[in-house]
Amino acid sequence: MMSKLELITFGRAAVDLNATEYNRPMEETMTFTKYVGGSPANIAIGTSKLGLKVGMIAKVSDDQHGNFVINYLKKSGVDSQYIKKDTQGRKTGLTFTEIKSPEECSIVMYRENAADLYLSVDDFDDDYIKNAESLLISGTSLSQSPSREAAFHAIDVAKKSGVEVIFELDYRPYTWKSKEEISIYMTAVARMADIVIGTRDEFDIMEMNINFDDEASAKELLEYTPRLIVIKHGVKGSRAFTKDGEVIEGTIYKTKVLKTFGAGDSFASGFIYALKKNKSIKEALQYGSASASIVVSKHSSSEAMPTIQDIENLINSHEG
């Protein structure tokens, strides 16, 4: 029997096509390099590379792109038995990235009829979740049915079995129908989760621009299930808030930035790994930040994920 999974990520496994030529708009970019992408897939790869036992629940296209994603996840050590192939011809999502300058990056997602949003409750076995330590849900999987119901079911199974639920807000402005819908579903899951991670902008979207303030956002959620809220602020770092009123500041490791995307998924990977290894929240923020610093200096969001040695070398080189 397989040993217990420490983490299952749920949702999008897709393809990133990152501009090979930097410092130009997408209109003028002629070549792209292909990587596995999709926030939950990136986090599965990142945490697996750090040494956690990780599985993923996802749905990809039944074609060469789906094969590429599954093969890469397997090669990265991610248990892929519940990465299903869509039987109705739906496609693996594609993300094209533009690197105009290290500070000016953007992404264009092709997600019409994306296979991951058709992940359904029939695509996985409840026991798979029951036997894991943690389940990571990405906000995008809530944007459309049947993936939305599948996510709520997965959370329900996790909660009934004492499996920790981590919610990565992962807001993408695709496939949602209205601001109210985003807020309703994201808030419902955030209130049920044990740990919530998101950028300040993502909290603003979830809250429909009510708080604009980390303390207020954290206070509101900490009255429900969550024990830990992490609010990220890009180059300004991050802040963690605990149920017993602790506020922990996370700083950044300055680096030569190649592109800005990938920071969130690598941060989550380092942060979750450190928590699993019983590091303090302060240390977990350092691991997340070091991991992100390494990934923003490289070309991809998945292949660039650091090893534990890379992260600890970076942290140690700044000690004192």
Ligand SMILES: Nc1ncnc2c1ncn2[C@@H]1O[C@H](COP(=O)(O)OP(=O)(O)O)[C@@H](O)[C@H]1O
């Ligand atoms: N330019 C950067 N240089 C070094 N670290 C960065 C940089 N941008 C982000 N990070 C790190 O990555 C974390 C997450 O970045 P952020 O941009 O807030 O998330 P997201 O990528 O999800 O939008 C930050 O809290 C910080 O630790």
Ligand SMILES: O=C(O)C[C@@H](O)[C@H](O)C(=O)COP(=O)(O)O
């Ligand atoms: O999540 C996606 O589908 C796209 C990602 O694979 C892409 O690399 C990206 O945008 C990463 O973003 P971030 O980690 O949230 O900065």
